[in-house]
Amino acid sequence: EVQLVESGGDLVQPGGSLRLSCAASGFTFSSYWMHWVRQAPGKGLVWVSRINTEGSTTGYADSVKGRFTISRDNAKNTLYLQMNSLRAEDTAVYYCARGGEFAVTRFYYWGQGTLATVSS
């Protein structure tokens, strides 16, 4: 059974940093593209970032480019999102999602999400 478990969400002040993690199990983690998708309270889904199987290719939404960094550790079956210079508008539930074996941006499985709140 595919499982994705996010952690690291917290309350942080504007300008602060958070590092989110996503522990994967039930599939060969190193074979799949991975993504982060966020959802502000009461709002819709917004794609944040993606990373290829080896970690050598990444992509970001314009709203987070230069502030967020996606990475992965295939030996630990874990996906990360380093979030710096956080703003109030970054407040959201952050989901990690498994993509396909290639670059198609389709989200086959999702974790339960972790809440990041940016507020003073």
Add this chain to the structure above:
Amino acid sequence: DIQMTQSPSSLSASVGDRVIITCRASQSISSYLNWYQQKPGKAPKLLIYTASSLQSGVPSRFSGSGSGTDFTLTISSLQPEDFATYYCQQSYSIPPTFGGGTKVEIK
């Protein structure tokens, strides 16, 4: 970025009803259109991919159609467990973008 517009934003329906949700892309996306279901407090779940392919384990009362810019998600006979919010998403280009959602409520 490609804009995805869903309609209606919400609807009320009864168990057994046929429900149709539409999604329109701001430019042609061929068949690169996916549908997700999200229940309150839960993660989204993939229902349909490439416009009309049913994801494994999804009941056959769900179906999708369309290509180019206009797409539909149909629930042939609404069941109690289908009350949720539905999102379309284009996977034609980066960034992938979602529609605003359609909330299906109990009448």
